[in-house]
Amino acid sequence: MSLLAVKSLNLHHGLLHAVRDLSLDVSEGEIVALVGANGAGKTTLLRAIAGAHRPSSGSISFGGVDITRLPAHRRVNMGIALVPEGRRLFTQMTVEENLLLGRMSGRTGNWTVDKVLETFPNLAARRSARAGTLSGGEQQATAIGRALMSNPSLLLLDELSLGLSPIAVDRLYESLRTLMQSGTTIVLVEQDLGRAMQVATRIVCMLEGRVVLEAPAANLAREQVTEAYFGLAPHRVPA
Amino acid sequence: MINTIVQGLLLGGYYALIAAGLSFMFSVMRIINLAHGSLAVLAAYLLLVLAQNYHLSPFVGLIIVLPLMAVIGFLLQRFILDRAMQAGQLVPILATFGLAIVIDNVLFELFGANTRSLSNFIGSLSYDSIALPGDIYVGELAVGTFVLAIVVLGGLQLFLSFTRYGRAIRATAEDPDTAGLVGINPRMATAVASAIALFTVGLAGAALGMRGTFDAYAGASQLLFAFEAAVIGGAGSVWGTLIGGIVLALAQTFGAKVSPLGFLLAGHGVFLVVLFVRVWLAGGVRAFLRRPA
Numbered sequence: 001m002s003l004l005a006v007k008s009l010n011l012h013h014g015l016l017h018a019v020r021d022l023s024l025d026v027s028e029g030e031i032v033a034l035v036g037a038n039g040a041g042k043t044t045l046l047r048a049i050a051g052a053h054r055p056s057s058g059s060i061s062f063g064g065v066d067i068t069r070l071p072a073h074r075r076v077n078m079g080i081a082l083v084p085e086g087r088r089l090f091t092q093m094t095v096e097e098n099l100l101l102g103r104m105s106g107r108t109g110n111w112t113v114d115k116v117l118e119t120f121p122n123l124a125a126r127r128s129a130r131a132g133t134l135s136g137g138e139q140q141a142t143a144i145g146r147a148l149m150s151n152p153s154l155l156l157l158d159e160l161s162l163g164l165s166p167i168a169v170d171r172l173y174e175s176l177r178t179l180m181q182s183g184t185t186i187v188l189v190e191q192d193l194g195r196a197m198q199v200a201t202r203i204v205c206m207l208e209g210r211v212v213l214e215a216p217a218a219n220l221a222r223e224q225v226t227e228a229y230f231g232l233a234p235h236r237v238p239a
Numbered sequence: 240m241i242n243t244i245v246q247g248l249l250l251g252g253y254y255a256l257i258a259a260g261l262s263f264m265f266s267v268m269r270i271i272n273l274a275h276g277s278l279a280v281l282a283a284y285l286l287l288v289l290a291q292n293y294h295l296s297p298f299v300g301l302i303i304v305l306p307l308m309a310v311i312g313f314l315l316q317r318f319i320l321d322r323a324m325q326a327g328q329l330v331p332i333l334a335t336f337g338l339a340i341v342i343d344n345v346l347f348e349l350f351g352a353n354t355r356s357l358s359n360f361i362g363s364l365s366y367d368s369i370a371l372p373g374d375i376y377v378g379e380l381a382v383g384t385f386v387l388a389i390v391v392l393g394g395l396q397l398f399l400s401f402t403r404y405g406r407a408i409r410a411t412a413e414d415p416d417t418a419g420l421v422g423i424n425p426r427m428a429t430a431v432a433s434a435i436a437l438f439t440v441g442l443a444g445a446a447l448g449m450r451g452t453f454d455a456y457a458g459a460s461q462l463l464f465a466f467e468a469a470v471i472g473g474a475g476s477v478w479g480t481l482i483g484g485i486v487l488a489l490a491q492t493f494g495a496k497v498s499p500l501g502f503l504l505a506g507h508g509v510f511l512v513v514l515f516v517r518v519w520l521a522g523g524v525r526a527f528l529r530r531p532a
Contacts, residue, residue, distance in 0.1 A: 073419045101406055104407055
């Protein structure tokens with residue numbers, strides 16, 4: 001049974017139909033990369049899964065439970081954590097306080113402040129600094145750490161590399177490697193196609209709110225994805 | 240001179256106590272609760288009823304009234320302010336304004352126009368005083384109120400800084416949507432914050448009733464002093480509220496030395512000057528003068 005099941009989901013931003021009749025299944029242990037041009041609906045989809053965007057129709061279930069109408073904080077309790085686009089840290093609070101907030105859901109597990117600081121060594125010295133004073137890379141690490149503190153069984157990562165230097169992005173993915181190899185289920189949005197194909201087990205390419213290509217990363221050539229990305233050859237590659 | 244300063248300081252403690260809840264609610268919920276004064280008067284009347292009809296000392300009465308005020312705060316947020324906040328910034332202010340009118344008039348219906356006080360029910364505490372060197376006498380109640388203000392403000396600060404719920408309330412104040420995404424129930428966090436604010440309003444109401452008199456329409460002037468203290472101290476900062484209360488009270492006591500009318504005039508004067516300087520420093524005045532006609 002799949003961990004996450006999205007069925008015929010429709011999402012609107014006012015008049016804009018951002019996600020159209022989209023279905024997506026994610027099994028335990030998978031790393032799914034959502035790719036697609038700006039405005040394809042990737043971020044909106046992640047926010048809907050996390051409970052920050054109310055669907056117009058369709059359903060989302062998690063671990064076999066229908067969560068379509070659950071508010072965001074209840075979904076965190078169930079094990080869904082989103083690292084939102086633009087980090088959205090609490091800028092007036094320290095790194096440590098931001099991390100501790102991740103524990104509000106009360107889910108038990110082995111993530112602690114110390115373990116997060118071990119995973120992202122560049123944060124250790126900034127433990128008591130206000131989140132607003134951090135560099136982009138440090139902020140992103142804090143945001144990921146905050147999500148991990150809720151011991152999620154599904155981690156949603158939205159545009160980790162946005163606004164970061166290539167070195168900071170490398171360092172971030174380096175820190176995440178152990179996490180990704182440990183079998184945590186991850187859905188990530190990534191603009192860098194090469195990076196997405198390298199870390200993901202499955203690629204889902206979206207175009208104008210629909211899935212136009214879906215296949216295991218290993219079976220895909222870069223050209224197939226770019227064609228789907230720009231809508232040149234809308235087709236599904238069999239899994 | 241020194242006597243004036245000491246008495247002003249102690250009065251400042253009372254103002255800080257009534258301003259604590261107002262400033263707390265503003266800093267964590269961005270709501271200016273115009274029913275603040277009326278709710279304090281409501282608490283004073285509740286204590287009066289318990290004292291008159293059930294012979295409970297106001298100090299014992301607080302055991303009932305404070306939790307009751309907290310429940311009122313919780314429900315106020317859940318059923319009125321929560322909804323009003325979704326309609327923009329002005330609507331919650333109007334809602335609390337309406338609530339103040341309702342509370343004032345219900346109290347007037349129930350208790351009439353008579354001026355009341357809790358001082359009859361606290362024995363000699365209302366006039367007992369402590370002699371300080373230099374022939375200065377300070378009221379025990381005033382000292383108690385001052386200490387209570389420091390405990391309340393310090394307690395709020397510690398709660399916000401070091402507890403799990405304090406962090407959740409601060410996070411919700413900064414960004415309610417993201418608070419939800421990290422597992423905080425934002426509606427619960429604001430309702431708890433409102434309950435805490437009204438708990439302190441209950442204490443302020445007790446101080447109001449014990450140190451002097453009140454009537455059904457006394458809320459407006461309490462709100463005014465609380466508001467002035469909060470603004471002078473920099474709305475939303477905990478220790479600023481104490482400083483604000485003291486500055487307001489010192490201005491009033493010195494004003495009263497100059498002329499009997501000076502008490503209120505000097506207080507309002509200091510408030511307006513501080514407000515003007517704050518707006519000036521923030522660039523608001525220059526922007527206003529430079530704006531195209």
